[in-house]
Amino acid sequence: MSRTSSKTLTRLCIGGVAAATIGGALVLPFGTANAATRAVGDTISIAPTSSTASAGTCRAYTVNVKDAAGANAQARSVTVRLTERTPAGQVATESFDVAFCAPQAPDAAAGTVVTPAAAQTDSTTAADTDTATFATDAQGNVTFGVVGAIGGNPQTGTADILAFIDDSTANGATANNQVPNAGEQTAASSLTVTAGGTATGATTPGSKTTANEVVRGITLTPPSQIVVANSGTNNVTVQATLKNAAGDTVIGATPTADVTGANDTATISCSQSDNNGVSTCQYTAPNAGNDNILVYVNQFGAGNGATPPVTTNNDSLNSGEPSATAAATAQAPQAVNTTVLLQCATNRTVAGSASTVGTNNTGTQSECEAPLSQTTEVFTATVRDAAGTPVSGALVNFAIASNTAGVNESGTDVETLSASQALTDASGVATTTLTNAKPSQGERIAVSATITRFIAGTTGPTQAETSTSRVTFRNPTPAEARNIVVSPASDTVTVGGVRQITATATDRFGRPVQGVGVNFAETGTGRFTNGDSSVTRVTNASGVASIEVTTQSNEAPGQETVTATIVGYDTNGDGTVDAARDTTVTNNDECEQPTGITLYGQNGTAPGNVQQPGLKAGNCAATSTINFVAGAASPSPTATTGASATPTATSTPTSGTGGGTPTPTNTPNTPQGPISATVSPTTITPGVQSVITVTGAPGTVVELVAYSRPN
Numbered sequence: 285m286s287r288t289s290s291k292t293l294t295r296l297c298i299g300g301v302a303a304a305t306i307g308g309a310l311v312l313p314f315g316t317a318n319a320a321t322r323a324v325g326d327t328i329s330i331a332p333t334s335s336t337a338s339a340g341t342c343r344a345y346t347v348n349v350k351d352a353a354g355a356n357a358q359a360r361s362v363t364v365r366l367t368e369r370t371p372a373g374q375v376a377t378e379s380f381d382v383a384f385c386a387p388q389a390p391d392a393a394a395g396t397v398v399t400p401a402a403a404q405t406d407s408t409t410a411a412d413t414d415t416a417t418f419a420t421d422a423q424g425n426v427t428f429g430v431v432g433a434i435g436g437n438p439q440t441g442t443a444d445i446l447a448f449i450d451d452s453t454a455n456g457a458t459a460n461n462q463v464p465n466a467g468e469q470t471a472a473s474s475l476t477v478t479a480g481g482t483a484t485g486a487t488t489p490g491s492k493t494t495a496n497e498v499v500r501g502i503t504l505t506p507p508s509q510i511v512v513a514n515s516g517t518n519n520v521t522v523q524a525t526l527k528n529a530a531g532d533t534v535i536g537a538t539p540t541a542d543v544t545g546a547n548d549t550a551t552i553s554c555s556q557s558d559n560n561g562v563s564t565c566q567y568t569a570p571n572a573g574n575d576n577i578l579v580y581v582n583q584f585g586a587g588n589g590a591t592p593p594v595t596t597n598n599d600s601l602n603s604g605e606p607s608a609t610a611a612a613t614a615q616a617p618q619a620v621n622t623t624v625l626l627q628c629a630t631n632r633t634v635a636g637s638a639s640t641v642g643t644n645n646t647g648t649q650s651e652c653e654a655p656l657s658q659t660t661e662v663f664t665a666t667v668r669d670a671a672g673t674p675v676s677g678a679l680v681n682f683a684i685a686s687n688t689a690g691v692n693e694s695g696t697d698v699e700t701l702s703a704s705q706a707l708t709d710a711s712g713v714a715t716t717t718l719t720n721a722k723p724s725q726g727e728r729i730a731v732s733a734t735i736t737r738f739i740a741g742t743t744g745p746t747q748a749e750t751s752t753s754r755v756t757f758r759n760p761t762p763a764e765a766r767n768i769v770v771s772p773a774s775d776t777v778t779v780g781g782v783r784q785i786t787a788t789a790t791d792r793f794g795r796p797v798q799g800v801g802v803n804f805a806e807t808g809t810g811r812f813t814n815g816d817s818s819v820t821r822v823t824n825a826s827g828v829a830s831i832e833v834t835t836q837s838n839e840a841p842g843q844e845t846v847t848a849t850i851v852g853y854d855t856n857g858d859g860t861v862d863a864a865r866d867t868t869v870t871n872n873d874e875c876e877q878p879t880g881i882t883l884y885g886q887n888g889t890a891p892g893n894v895q896q897p898g899l900k901a902g903n904c905a906a907t908s909t910i911n912f913v914a915g916a917a918s919p920s921p922t923a924t925t926g927a928s929a930t931p932t933a934t935s936t937p938t939s940g941t942g943g944g945t946p947t948p949t950n951t952p953n954t955p956q957g958p959i960s961a962t963v964s965p966t967t968i969t970p971g972v973q974s975v976i977t978v979t980g981a982p983g984t985v986v987e988l989v990a991y992s993r994p995n
Contacts, residue, residue, distance in 0.1 A: 325352025326360065330447050330471040338478045339440070340495055340535035341528070342385040342429040342559060345473060347447045349424045356424030360449060364428060365464070366414040367444040380441040382475065384416050385429040385559040417450075431535060431559055432477030445473040495537035495557070499581040500529045502539065502608040510679050510705060511569060512736040513614035515746050518566040520612045524554065524579050526561045533561025539581045541565045546573025546614060554579065569614040580607035615679050617746045618737040621670035624680065626733035626751040628652035629662045631793040649730075650753040655795055656725065661718045661755045665733035667708050674712025678735055681705045682716040685730040685752055699729060723757035730754040760791040762799035762853035763863070765823075766874045770848045770906040778915040780837030782813060785908050786830040787848035789823050792874070792900070796827025801852035801861035809842025809912050810835040820861060822854045833910055841913050849905040850875050865904070875904035959984065 330347050337343040347364070349357040368382055418426040430443060448470040450463075464470050503525045511519045526534040534557060541552040552567035565579055580601045601607055627635070627650040634651035654661055667678040682701050698721045706714035718731055734750045769788050777783045789800040800823040806812060812819055813832040821829035833844055850873075852861035866872045879901040959980040968974045 326350065326357055326449060326469060328362070328447060328449060328469045328471045330445070330473045332473060334474045334476070336476045336478060337432065337532065338498065338528075339432040340537075341532040342431045342535070342561070343475055343532075344427055344429050345445060346425050346427045347418075347420075347471065349420050349449070356420075356422070358420055358422050358424060360420045360424070362418050362420060362426050363448055363450045364416050364418065365446045365448075366430060367446070368413075369442050369444065380432075380477075382430055382432050382441075382443040382477065383414055383559075385431040430475050432475070440477050440479060443475045443477070445475060447471045447473075495534055496581050497583055498528045499526045499534050499537050499539075499583070499606050501527045501531075502579055502581065502606050503527075504577070504579060504608045504610040506610070508611040508613075510613045510615060510707070512617050512679060512746070513572040514570050514617065515736045517568050520569050520575070520577075520614075521564060521566045522577060522579065522610050522612075524557075524563045524565055524608070526557050526563060526581065526606075533557070535559055535561055537561075537563070537581060539563050539565070539579050541567075541577060541579045543567055543575050543577055545575035546571045547575050550575075552577070569612065572614050572616040575612040575614065577610045577612060578607060579610070580605050615677075618667070618675065618678055618735055618749075619669055620738050620740060622667060622675060622678070622735065622737045622749070624665055624667050624733055624735045624749055624751045626650065626663055626665045626731065626753040628731075628753045628755045629664065630654045630658065630755065631795075649751075652753070652755045653793065654723070654755050654757050656723045656757055656759050658757070659720050659723060661720070661729075663716050663718060663731045663733070663753055665706075665708070665714045665716075665751065667712045667714075667735060674708070674710070676708055676710045676712060678708045678712070678714075679705060680708060680714040681734045683732050683734070684718070685732040687727070687729045701731070718755065720757060725758050727757045728754055729757075760793075760795055760797045762797060762801075762855060764791045764874055765789040765797040765800040765827075765850055765853075766792045766877065766902040767794075767900065768800075768802065768848060768850055768875065768903060768906050770846070770908045772908060774909040774911070776911045776913055779835050779839055779841055779912045780915070781912075782832050782834040783910055784830055784832050785846050785848075785910075786828050787823075787906065789827045789829075789850065796823075796825070798823055798825050798827060799854035799857065800827070800829075800850055801854060801865075802829040803849045803851045804829075804831040804846055805849070806833060806844055806846045808844040809839065810844040810910065820851060822859050822861065835912050839912075841911075844910045844912065846908045846910065847905055848907070873902075873904065875902040877902040 327350050328347060329350075330345060332345070335343050335345075347362050349360045349362065351357045364384075366382055366384070368380055416428070418428060420426050430445060432441070432443070446464060448464045448468045450468065505523045505525070509520070509522075513519075524539050526537050526539065528534050536556055538556045539554045541554050543550050543552050547567070547569045550567040550569060552565055554563045554565040557563040565577070569575065578601065582600075583602075583605050629652065631653040632650060633653060634649065652661065663682070665680045665682070667675045667680065669675055682704055684699055684701060687699060700719050702717040702719070704716075706716065708714045714733075716731070718729060720727070720729060730752050731754070732750050732752045734748050736746050737749055739745050739747050767790050769790070771786050771788070772783075775783055785804070787802045787804070789797045789802065791797050801820055802823060803818065803820045804812070805818045807817070810833050811817060813834050819831055821831065823829045829848075831846070833846060835844075850865060852864040854861055855863050865875075871877060959978070961976060961978045964975050964977070965972070
């Protein structure tokens with residue numbers, strides 16, 4: 285609302301979210317509302333249906349939307365409208381104000397806390413209103429906060445809260461205008477604002493209604509930190525979150541802070557707590573050493589709950605006043621010409637180099653590639669002095685410098701570092717680990733490592749020295765297949781047996797490559813189980829293609845050689861080779877490359893002849909040798925009727941079909957009793973059951989030997 289320009293709610297500073305000024309006064313964070321309008325049958329509810337909070341306290345509300353089946357409805361666009369009224373019930377004047385805020389636990393209800401995607405202010409109509417639009421999360425919820433301004437006259441009153449789905453296409457609605465119309469489902473609640481803090485946060489002796497007097501707890505972030513002495517103004521910063529007895533954040537309170545230690549003469553100042561109850565305390569640390577930071581809220585009066593009550597307002601910490609401490613260590617800057625080199629770890633494509641001694645040149649950025657199955661990457665920073673000797677105990681600050689070319693799934697794809705700062709060990713090394721929750725093809729994340737060093741002399745001005753490193757998350761393209769390995773390389777199989785042969789295609793880093801066309805060709809004894817001597821298969825997600833070899837049981841022993849060759853690539857993912865490898869030009873494919881050279885650069889999208897020292901040479905083909913040997917004679921089974929031996933029935937399917945009628949044979953030196961065998965149906969079809977019927981003399985023991993030769 286426009287009148288907030290002269291009141292505490294002039295800016296809604298919600299941490300970490302960009303803000304924009306609307307109507308020249310109210311500042312609200314902007315998001316993206318890619319939400320659907322209401323579907324027929326949606327219902328909406330709000331909780332709590334009413335609430336009370338002191339001025340300056342951000343109270344949380346949760347709106348839930350369900351579809352016609354009663355299930356939580358995700359990505360629905362919800363509009364919330366705040367209408368202010370004074371205690372007497374009339375439309376609020378310029379003296380009473382509420383606004384949206386970002387609630388914090390434990391006040392926040394279940395659901396995702398979101399910020400308005402759009403907002404309007406309106407102080408000209410009879411009902412003074414604020415309007416904001418949100419999108420429901422996966423649970424069908426949207427959680428927002430409402431806060432009453434501090435310093436109004438009166439600062440008490442009631443805000444009517446109305447949530448609805450603004451829709452001009454369903455249930456008889458006639459307009460989509462951020463105003464509830466006929467046919468739009470609504471849910472109502474309210475906030476009653478009671479007396480709270482003052483606009484300035486200053487305490488008034490004996491008062492129980494000022495912002496400072498209601499503070500009961502302080503939390504400092506970070507609890508400890510390391511900075512570089514003499515590295516700039518306000519190089520030490522702590523955030524103080526202020527809460528009342530109920531655990532609600534307190535807006536408009538101003539804490540006091542003191543510094544003792546190496547920089548005990550430093551002046552530390554704290555801001556008035558914002559709409560999230562956060563006050564920022566800062567000071568400049570020119571001296572190296574350890575500091576203790578004490579932050580407290582100066583209070584006066586029995587209202588603060590102290591036992592015995594605080595009886596003096598003296599800008600000193602008294603018994604009963606809320607307080608918290610944090611630690612800061614100021615480290616001397618590094619010597620002139622100290623350098624830092626940050627390197628990634630996985631599949632490094634560019635080694636990177638440290639900055640040039642005596643300059644602020646960041647050197648060459650190291651580059652790495654990680655598969656999409658990998659969600660973490662370790663970055664190592666090495667600090668060395670001008671002589672190249674590792675520097676121990678040096679402060680290194682890490683940060684995510686950029687994230688480009690990836691698909692960022694809002695709210696779920698989050699990138700974090702395990703450490704934002706660290707001290708180097710005896711080897712001059714400090715590390716941090718990047719976590720990428722949902723890597724996407726081509727996503728590139730750059731991480732920076734920064735030290736502070738003197739520019740000249742030992743007490744002169746300082747400068748930041750930064751090295752960056754980048755990891756690209758991607759799976760290799762089919763054309764990046766550099767090596768092929770066949771397994772087993774050799775084996776021995778009994779005549780009539782079956783052996784599977786697998787070919788695995790990998791890229792220059794040993795990662796499996798999907799979509800590589802592999803031709804299997806065999807010579808010598810035996811054949812592939814489909815009856816052919818040449819078969820082309822495409823590698824799967826594990827980079828594997830396979831084939832089976834066999835012989836007939838009556839075939840003579842011998843040796844079979846199987847050669848697996850990369851012949852092309854499946855570029856569209858349909859399981860067939862649509863781009864043949866060009867074998868007419870030498871070194872035209874990745875698998876033809878000699879040691880240390882690759883056609884594909886760090887992005888793997890176009891030829892680049894990038895030099896990779898020590899890289900394994902490519903190979904486009906590999907072989908496997910199978911030796912088929914005669915099996916040991918099977919012992920004759922014992923006849924159940926006293927016969928000395930048992931006739932054996934065997935069948936030999938026709939090549940490639942498995943069909944035909946079995947031809948029974950009798951084992952030598954056995955009684956020649958009548959025996960026959962039939963198959964029904966006579967042609968064996970995949971998925972259809974076939975029955976083999978053997979007829980023989982009573983008591984005859986029959987042995988059936990079966991093997992498959994499928995297409």
